[in-house]
Amino acid sequence: MAGDGGEVTLLGHWGSPFVTRVRLVLRLKGVSYSYVEEDLRSKSDLLLRCNPVHRSVPVLIHDGRPVCESRVILQYVDEAFGSPGDTLLPADPHERAVARFWAAYFDEEMGAPWDRALRAGSEEERAAWMQKVVEAADGLERGLSECTGGGRKGCFFGGERVGYVDVVVGGVVSYVHATARVSGERVFQDEARTPLLAAWLRRFGELGVARELLQDVDRVVDYVRFIHAKNAGKAPPAN
Numbered sequence: 468m469a470g471d472g473g474e475v476t477l478l479g480h481w482g483s484p485f486v487t488r489v490r491l492v493l494r495l496k497g498v499s500y501s502y503v504e505e506d507l508r509s510k511s512d513l514l515l516r517c518n519p520v521h522r523s524v525p526v527l528i529h530d531g532r533p534v535c536e537s538r539v540i541l542q543y544v545d546e547a548f549g550s551p552g553d554t555l556l557p558a559d560p561h562e563r564a565v566a567r568f569w570a571a572y573f574d575e576e577m578g579a580p581w582d583r584a585l586r587a588g589s590e591e592e593r594a595a596w597m598q599k600v601v602e603a604a605d606g607l608e609r610g611l612s613e614c615t616g617g618g619r620k621g622c623f624f625g626g627e628r629v630g631y632v633d634v635v636v637g638g639v640v641s642y643v644h645a646t647a648r649v650s651g652e653r654v655f656q657d658e659a660r661t662p663l664l665a666a667w668l669r670r671f672g673e674l675g676v677a678r679e680l681l682q683d684v685d686r687v688v689d690y691v692r693f694i695h696a697k698n699a700g701k702a703p704p705a706n
Protein backbone atom coordinates (compact mmCIF):
# COMPACT_ATOMS: atom_id res chain seq x y z
CA MET A 468 0.00 0.00 0.00
CA ALA A 469 1.23 3.52 -0.76
CA GLY A 470 3.29 5.03 2.06
CA ASP A 471 4.02 1.63 3.62
CA GLY A 472 7.48 0.19 3.78
CA GLY A 473 9.51 2.75 5.67
CA GLU A 474 9.88 6.32 6.63
CA VAL A 475 10.15 8.89 3.84
CA THR A 476 11.84 12.29 4.15
CA LEU A 477 12.23 14.91 1.45
CA LEU A 478 15.01 17.51 1.65
CA GLY A 479 13.92 20.49 -0.40
CA HIS A 480 13.77 24.19 -1.01
CA TRP A 481 10.45 25.97 -1.51
CA GLY A 482 11.53 27.74 -4.72
CA SER A 483 12.94 24.70 -6.49
CA PRO A 484 10.96 23.39 -9.48
CA PHE A 485 12.87 20.11 -9.08
CA VAL A 486 11.55 19.77 -5.54
CA THR A 487 8.05 20.71 -6.65
CA ARG A 488 7.96 17.83 -9.11
CA VAL A 489 8.90 15.43 -6.32
CA ARG A 490 6.19 16.84 -4.06
CA LEU A 491 3.72 16.37 -6.90
CA VAL A 492 4.65 12.73 -7.42
CA LEU A 493 4.57 11.95 -3.71
CA ARG A 494 1.07 13.39 -3.47
CA LEU A 495 -0.13 11.66 -6.64
CA LYS A 496 1.16 8.34 -5.33
CA GLY A 497 -0.32 8.94 -1.88
CA VAL A 498 2.99 8.73 -0.03
CA SER A 499 3.20 10.29 3.45
CA TYR A 500 6.50 11.97 4.16
CA SER A 501 8.29 14.53 6.28
CA TYR A 502 9.57 17.63 4.58
CA VAL A 503 12.81 19.39 5.56
CA GLU A 504 13.42 22.87 4.13
CA GLU A 505 17.12 23.40 3.32
CA ASP A 506 18.96 26.70 3.45
CA LEU A 507 20.96 26.42 0.22
CA ARG A 508 23.46 29.03 1.46
CA SER A 509 24.20 26.86 4.47
CA LYS A 510 23.43 23.26 3.59
CA SER A 511 22.74 20.78 6.33
CA ASP A 512 25.13 17.95 7.14
CA LEU A 513 22.32 15.58 6.26
CA LEU A 514 22.06 17.02 2.73
CA LEU A 515 25.82 16.95 2.23
CA ARG A 516 26.01 13.37 3.48
CA CYS A 517 23.08 12.22 1.35
CA ASN A 518 24.06 14.02 -1.86
CA PRO A 519 27.84 14.50 -1.68
CA VAL A 520 28.20 14.55 -5.47
CA HIS A 521 25.80 17.34 -6.46
CA ARG A 522 25.02 18.82 -3.03
CA SER A 523 21.60 19.78 -4.39
CA VAL A 524 17.96 19.31 -3.51
CA PRO A 525 15.74 17.39 -3.88
CA VAL A 526 16.93 14.36 -1.96
CA LEU A 527 14.47 11.66 -0.97
CA ILE A 528 15.43 9.48 1.96
CA HIS A 529 13.49 6.22 2.13
CA ASP A 530 14.19 3.97 5.06
CA GLY A 531 17.51 5.74 5.61
CA ARG A 532 18.62 5.33 2.00
CA PRO A 533 19.00 8.50 -0.09
CA VAL A 534 17.86 8.87 -3.68
CA CYS A 535 19.16 11.93 -5.57
CA GLU A 536 18.27 13.77 -8.78
CA SER A 537 14.64 14.66 -9.31
CA ARG A 538 13.92 12.51 -12.38
CA VAL A 539 15.55 9.53 -10.70
CA ILE A 540 13.45 10.20 -7.60
CA LEU A 541 10.23 10.38 -9.65
CA GLN A 542 10.94 7.00 -11.18
CA TYR A 543 11.93 5.57 -7.81
CA VAL A 544 8.70 6.75 -6.18
CA ASP A 545 6.71 5.47 -9.14
CA GLU A 546 8.25 2.01 -8.73
CA ALA A 547 8.49 1.80 -4.94
CA PHE A 548 5.02 3.06 -3.98
CA GLY A 549 1.46 2.47 -5.08
CA SER A 550 0.07 -0.53 -6.89
CA PRO A 551 2.15 -1.95 -9.75
CA GLY A 552 -0.61 -1.32 -12.31
CA ASP A 553 -0.95 2.32 -11.35
CA THR A 554 2.24 4.00 -12.47
CA LEU A 555 3.01 7.42 -13.89
CA LEU A 556 5.29 5.93 -16.51
CA PRO A 557 3.45 3.89 -19.14
CA ALA A 558 3.66 0.08 -19.04
CA ASP A 559 4.67 -0.23 -22.67
CA PRO A 560 8.51 -0.03 -23.00
CA HIS A 561 8.39 2.13 -26.13
CA GLU A 562 5.91 4.58 -24.60
CA ARG A 563 8.09 4.64 -21.50
CA ALA A 564 11.13 5.48 -23.61
CA VAL A 565 9.16 8.27 -25.33
CA ALA A 566 8.15 9.73 -21.95
CA ARG A 567 11.76 9.64 -20.71
CA PHE A 568 12.90 11.29 -23.93
CA TRP A 569 10.54 14.24 -23.50
CA ALA A 570 11.33 14.62 -19.81
CA ALA A 571 15.05 14.82 -20.65
CA TYR A 572 14.27 17.20 -23.53
CA PHE A 573 12.42 19.49 -21.17
CA ASP A 574 15.25 19.60 -18.63
CA GLU A 575 18.03 20.00 -21.17
CA GLU A 576 16.45 22.26 -23.77
CA MET A 577 14.10 24.34 -21.64
CA GLY A 578 15.03 24.03 -17.96
CA ALA A 579 18.77 24.59 -18.45
CA PRO A 580 18.48 27.80 -20.53
CA TRP A 581 15.70 29.02 -18.25
CA ASP A 582 18.06 28.68 -15.31
CA ARG A 583 20.76 30.56 -17.28
CA ALA A 584 18.22 33.31 -17.98
CA LEU A 585 17.37 33.55 -14.30
CA ARG A 586 21.03 33.94 -13.40
CA ALA A 587 22.08 36.15 -16.36
CA GLY A 588 24.16 39.21 -15.58
CA SER A 589 22.47 41.54 -18.08
CA GLU A 590 19.06 42.08 -19.62
CA GLU A 591 20.42 41.22 -23.10
CA GLU A 592 21.90 37.95 -21.90
CA ARG A 593 18.68 37.08 -20.08
CA ALA A 594 16.57 37.79 -23.17
CA ALA A 595 18.84 35.61 -25.34
CA TRP A 596 18.50 32.63 -22.98
CA MET A 597 14.74 33.14 -22.75
CA GLN A 598 14.55 33.13 -26.53
CA LYS A 599 16.04 29.62 -26.43
CA VAL A 600 13.37 28.56 -23.93
CA VAL A 601 10.57 29.94 -26.09
CA GLU A 602 11.99 28.21 -29.18
CA ALA A 603 12.41 24.90 -27.34
CA ALA A 604 8.72 25.05 -26.41
CA ASP A 605 7.98 24.35 -30.09
CA GLY A 606 9.74 21.00 -29.66
CA LEU A 607 7.83 20.24 -26.48
CA GLU A 608 4.57 21.03 -28.32
CA ARG A 609 5.56 18.33 -30.79
CA GLY A 610 6.19 15.97 -27.86
CA LEU A 611 2.77 16.66 -26.38
CA SER A 612 1.23 16.04 -29.77
CA GLU A 613 3.13 12.74 -30.08
CA CYS A 614 2.05 11.60 -26.61
CA THR A 615 -1.61 12.55 -27.09
CA GLY A 616 -2.20 11.76 -30.78
CA GLY A 617 -2.54 15.47 -31.55
CA GLY A 618 -4.73 16.00 -28.47
CA ARG A 619 -7.20 13.21 -29.32
CA LYS A 620 -6.13 11.00 -26.38
CA GLY A 621 -6.34 13.74 -23.75
CA CYS A 622 -4.58 16.95 -22.88
CA PHE A 623 -1.79 15.60 -20.67
CA PHE A 624 1.44 13.91 -21.72
CA GLY A 625 -0.02 10.93 -19.88
CA GLY A 626 -3.24 11.17 -21.96
CA GLU A 627 -6.40 11.63 -19.90
CA ARG A 628 -4.40 11.54 -16.69
CA VAL A 629 -1.22 13.09 -15.43
CA GLY A 630 1.89 11.05 -16.22
CA TYR A 631 5.63 11.26 -15.70
CA VAL A 632 6.32 14.08 -18.17
CA ASP A 633 3.43 16.13 -16.77
CA VAL A 634 5.01 15.98 -13.33
CA VAL A 635 8.44 16.89 -14.70
CA VAL A 636 7.05 19.90 -16.57
CA GLY A 637 4.52 20.68 -13.84
CA GLY A 638 7.32 21.71 -11.48
CA VAL A 639 7.83 24.96 -13.43
CA VAL A 640 4.23 26.11 -13.69
CA SER A 641 4.58 28.87 -11.09
CA TYR A 642 7.74 30.04 -12.89
CA VAL A 643 5.80 30.17 -16.17
CA HIS A 644 3.37 32.66 -14.61
CA ALA A 645 6.08 34.53 -12.72
CA THR A 646 8.20 34.90 -15.89
CA ALA A 647 5.24 36.34 -17.80
CA ARG A 648 4.80 38.91 -15.06
CA VAL A 649 8.46 39.79 -14.54
CA SER A 650 9.73 39.90 -18.11
CA GLY A 651 6.75 39.33 -20.38
CA GLU A 652 7.87 36.06 -22.02
CA ARG A 653 4.81 33.90 -22.52
CA VAL A 654 6.23 30.39 -22.37
CA PHE A 655 3.49 27.79 -23.08
CA GLN A 656 0.90 30.57 -23.17
CA ASP A 657 0.93 31.38 -26.87
CA GLU A 658 -2.31 29.82 -28.13
CA ALA A 659 -1.29 30.27 -31.77
CA ARG A 660 2.27 28.94 -31.47
CA THR A 661 1.82 26.17 -28.87
CA PRO A 662 -1.94 25.47 -28.59
CA LEU A 663 -1.57 22.06 -26.92
CA LEU A 664 0.84 23.43 -24.30
CA ALA A 665 -1.46 26.38 -23.65
CA ALA A 666 -4.33 23.95 -22.98
CA TRP A 667 -1.99 21.77 -20.90
CA LEU A 668 -1.02 24.77 -18.75
CA ARG A 669 -4.67 25.63 -18.05
CA ARG A 670 -5.73 22.07 -17.28
CA PHE A 671 -2.67 21.29 -15.15
CA GLY A 672 -3.19 24.45 -13.10
CA GLU A 673 -6.78 23.40 -12.39
CA LEU A 674 -5.76 20.08 -10.81
CA GLY A 675 -6.27 19.85 -7.05
CA VAL A 676 -2.72 18.65 -6.58
CA ALA A 677 -1.38 21.66 -8.49
CA ARG A 678 -3.50 24.15 -6.55
CA GLU A 679 -2.25 22.61 -3.35
CA LEU A 680 1.45 22.24 -4.11
CA LEU A 681 2.58 24.76 -6.72
CA GLN A 682 4.42 27.75 -5.28
CA ASP A 683 2.56 30.99 -4.76
CA VAL A 684 3.21 33.05 -7.91
CA ASP A 685 3.64 36.36 -6.02
CA ARG A 686 6.36 34.76 -3.92
CA VAL A 687 8.09 33.40 -7.02
CA VAL A 688 7.87 36.84 -8.69
CA ASP A 689 9.69 38.37 -5.71
CA TYR A 690 12.24 35.55 -5.74
CA VAL A 691 12.91 35.93 -9.49
CA ARG A 692 13.33 39.71 -9.11
CA PHE A 693 15.68 39.12 -6.19
CA ILE A 694 17.88 36.72 -8.22
CA HIS A 695 17.86 39.02 -11.27
CA ALA A 696 19.00 41.95 -9.16
CA LYS A 697 21.64 39.92 -7.35
CA ASN A 698 23.14 38.64 -10.59
CA ALA A 699 23.01 42.02 -12.25
CA GLY A 700 25.18 43.28 -9.39
CA LYS A 701 22.48 45.62 -8.13
CA ALA A 702 21.34 45.81 -4.55
CA PRO A 703 18.54 43.23 -4.52
CA PRO A 704 15.11 44.37 -3.44
CA ALA A 705 14.18 43.16 0.06
CA ASN A 706 13.10 39.50 -0.18
Ligand SMILES: N[C@@H](CCC(=O)N[C@@H](CS)C(=O)NCC(=O)O)C(=O)O
Nearest residue numbers: 483485507522523524525536537538
Ligand atom coordinates in the same frame (compact mmCIF):
# COMPACT_ATOMS: atom_id res chain seq x y z
N1 LIG B 1 19.52 17.92 -11.77
C1 LIG B 1 19.07 18.21 -10.42
C2 LIG B 1 18.98 19.71 -10.26
C3 LIG B 1 18.64 20.10 -8.83
C4 LIG B 1 19.00 21.56 -8.55
O1 LIG B 1 19.56 22.27 -9.39
N2 LIG B 1 18.68 21.97 -7.32
C5 LIG B 1 19.06 23.29 -6.88
C6 LIG B 1 17.85 24.03 -6.32
S1 LIG B 1 16.70 24.39 -7.62
C7 LIG B 1 20.09 23.15 -5.80
O2 LIG B 1 19.91 22.42 -4.85
N3 LIG B 1 21.20 23.86 -5.95
C8 LIG B 1 22.27 23.77 -5.02
C9 LIG B 1 22.90 25.07 -4.76
O3 LIG B 1 22.25 26.11 -5.02
O4 LIG B 1 24.01 25.09 -4.26
C10 LIG B 1 17.74 17.51 -10.17
O5 LIG B 1 17.02 17.22 -11.14
O6 LIG B 1 17.44 17.19 -9.01
